[in-house]
Amino acid sequence: MLEKALIKESKRMFWYWIIFLVVLAGVGFNSYLHQLNQGLTVTGLSRDISWGLYIGQFTFFVGVAASAVMLVLPYYLHNVKEFGRITVVGEFLAVSAVIMCMLFIIVDMGMPMRVLNMFLYPTLNSPMFWDATVLTGYLLLNIFIGWNVLEAENKGVNPPKWVKTLILISIPWAVSIHTVTAFLYAGLPSRHYWLTALIAPKFLASAFATGPALLILICFMLKKFTGFDAGKKAIQKLALIITYAMCISIFMVAVEFFTAFFSQVPGHMVTLQYLFMGAHGHGQFVAIMWVFVVLAVLALVLLIPRKTRENDRTLIIACIAVFVSMFIEKGLTFVIGGLSENPFGEITPYIPGIHEILISIGIWALGIMIASLFYKMVVSVKRESDFANASFNKQEMRDC
Amino acid sequence: MNINRRKFLKVGGVLALGLSIAPVSGVLAGVKGKYMPNSKALTGKNWAMVIDMKKLDQDIDACITACHKEHNVPDIGNKKEEVKWAWTDKYGHLFHDNKHEYMNEEMEHKDFLALCNHCENPACVRVCPTQATFKSKDGIVMMDYHRCIGCRYCMAGCPYGARSFNFKDPRPFIEETNPAYPTRTKGVVEKCNFCVERLAKGLIPACAEASKNGGILFGDLEDPNSEVRKILDTQFTVQRRPSLGTKPKVFYIL
Ligand code: SF4
Numbered sequence A: 001m002l003e004k005a006l007i008k009e010s011k012r013m014f015w016y017w018i019i020f021l022v023v024l025a026g027v028g029f030n031s032y033l034h035q036l037n038q039g040l041t042v043t044g045l046s047r048d049i050s051w052g053l054y055i056g057q058f059t060f061f062v063g064v065a066a067s068a069v070m071l072v073l074p075y076y077l078h079n080v081k082e083f084g085r086i087t088v089v090g091e092f093l094a095v096s097a098v099i100m101c102m103l104f105i106i107v108d109m110g111m112p113m114r115v116l117n118m119f120l121y122p123t124l125n126s127p128m129f130w131d132a133t134v135l136t137g138y139l140l141l142n143i144f145i146g147w148n149v150l151e152a153e154n155k156g157v158n159p160p161k162w163v164k165t166l167i168l169i170s171i172p173w174a175v176s177i178h179t180v181t182a183f184l185y186a187g188l189p190s191r192h193y194w195l196t197a198l199i200a201p202k203f204l205a206s207a208f209a210t211g212p213a214l215l216i217l218i219c220f221m222l223k224k225f226t227g228f229d230a231g232k233k234a235i236q237k238l239a240l241i242i243t244y245a246m247c248i249s250i251f252m253v254a255v256e257f258f259t260a261f262f263s264q265v266p267g268h269m270v271t272l273q274y275l276f277m278g279a280h281g282h283g284q285f286v287a288i289m290w291v292f293v294v295l296a297v298l299a300l301v302l303l304i305p306r307k308t309r310e311n312d313r314t315l316i317i318a319c320i321a322v323f324v325s326m327f328i329e330k331g332l333t334f335v336i337g338g339l340s341e342n343p344f345g346e347i348t349p350y351i352p353g354i355h356e357i358l359i360s361i362g363i364w365a366l367g368i369m370i371a372s373l374f375y376k377m378v379v380s381v382k383r384e385s386d387f388a389n390a391s392f393n394k395q396e397m398r399d400c
Numbered sequence B: 001m002n003i004n005r006r007k008f009l010k011v012g013g014v015l016a017l018g019l020s021i022a023p024v025s026g027v028l029a030g031v032k033g034k035y036m037p038n039s040k041a042l043t044g045k046n047w048a049m050v051i052d053m054k055k056l057d058q059d060i061d062a063c064i065t066a067c068h069k070e071h072n073v074p075d076i077g078n079k080k081e082e083v084k085w086a087w088t089d090k091y092g093h094l095f096h097d098n099k100h101e102y103m104n105e106e107m108e109h110k111d112f113l114a115l116c117n118h119c120e121n122p123a124c125v126r127v128c129p130t131q132a133t134f135k136s137k138d139g140i141v142m143m144d145y146h147r148c149i150g151c152r153y154c155m156a157g158c159p160y161g162a163r164s165f166n167f168k169d170p171r172p173f174i175e176e177t178n179p180a181y182p183t184r185t186k187g188v189v190e191k192c193n194f195c196v197e198r199l200a201k202g203l204i205p206a207c208a209e210a211s212k213n214g215g216i217l218f219g220d221l222e223d224p225n226s227e228v229r230k231i232l233d234t235q236f237t238v239q240r241r242p243s244l245g246t247k248p249k250v251f252y253i254l
């Protein structure tokens, strides 16, 4: 099956695209060598803002990975047939996203060559140990599932039974990866912005908006560049999921304001003040937070009315707005915001270093490259099975 | 084909077995080579410290210098990446949830000594994914620099800003290396260790030794006759941020 990604039908455009991504990944790798050589001093991280861009994006992509469940669950548990064509698209999105997560963790480490210490000295009380464990499990699950489902389709048979068992396991597992990731933050004394049980549900809600939004965008791209059509019905089902998930996640962002500003407890207010209005003379995130607000509102305005949700063009704009706004909220400001008030009641600003940005871009490129190769394979398998089905149908009709 | 596959599996299995036994043999070797503690070593069940700011005032810089010299703490020279085991900061910062608008200026800006609190319920130990940060039997929160993976989870966890990360190679920033204590490499976290290496030799912590007027007292909380306990029994003392439940064991007399 692999040859489908590598040789068959390799249009020139596709390979230019891959080469472009390889170059970006190479630039990122070069920056990583710098970071390995000089240490994390090349980043904008500091004694106070000890986690930044890397861990923020790690958190965001855990959400993207978990969102595959929004296709798998309706299809396998509620028999939503429309998703049949694209569950494997979601599974390979999950694989690429988990690989990106792992890379973001590795580049964030001061001692990456010791990463196995996490498994050599398993520490059951540490959420980070659990996070690494469930992420690894989730990666393996999705590789197995995606591969076998596609392989079966390639051969024109049903996937083996044990794959279905794995799929059922992968549903709660997806929830677990984002819950455990939320627990990284939600149990630390004195990090008030994080110290709320709402983090896990908020993460899940935003994941179920962001991931499907990305899936819709991917489906439109596949249609444009390869002719693979996910089907209007599937896209509309996804759009409905996004609408609900987006409403819930914006609701959860909003209720934090009530708790903070009605209680007037300074520790609870300070991060929100800093992010949205500026505090103690610092306000580096204010502009970008308002971009988040505008995009989130725009997304809701386009998603909630049926007319704009069912129009391809406005739906695409809405999906981009969902993705970008949630990336700002969760991928950029959640982690940095939580650390910005240091234990001495001062605000520390954070500006990422150039190598830090290039490394992040490199990881994005690598993730997109892996996804592109997967999707190329998916599309050619689908095209063949569609072709087989079509000729089979014709045959049937003639026989009648 | 089949035989090849079976052979391959066999070899793989043996290799895997070997890998899984290796750590066990390491542990066994560790049991064999038990070492004898120094007979002069100071022993305690729960080490703690009392800092009397009235008495410490003059010696505060000497204390920090003594600590940093003893432990090869680099002087990085910028706030972003500074490494510090003991340092001074104003009351308004160290006790920032305990200050108020009308507070006596002098008190708010008075410099206090700060260091790791060797919490009885340490958040840093709870979060560390490798047990590179751990609590010893005598109540000291210690670090294994050779195990730390530099994930900095402990820095997010510690509510006292007691931990520093080596953003770059610290060695060029150490003025005079003390060969009796290891230097660190870039990429690991470090912090005060209550001078366990001195306790093992029968010496009190370097900062306590440098405070000539008895501004820093060190002793065993479990021992009702220890100096530390006597002070805690008779004087008004405070901890930093006690409401967080970490149970800090550095007490202050204001
Ligand atoms: S002060 Fe911080 S580093 Fe020291 S034991 Fe307490 S939580 Fe850990």
Ligand code: SF4
Pocket (backbone or CB within 6 Å): B127, B128, B129, B130, B131, B132, B133, B143, B147, B148, B149, B150, B151, B152, B153, B154, B155, B188, B189
């Ligand atoms: S940085 Fe080191 S000591 Fe701190 S949590 Fe990570 S492994 Fe543990």
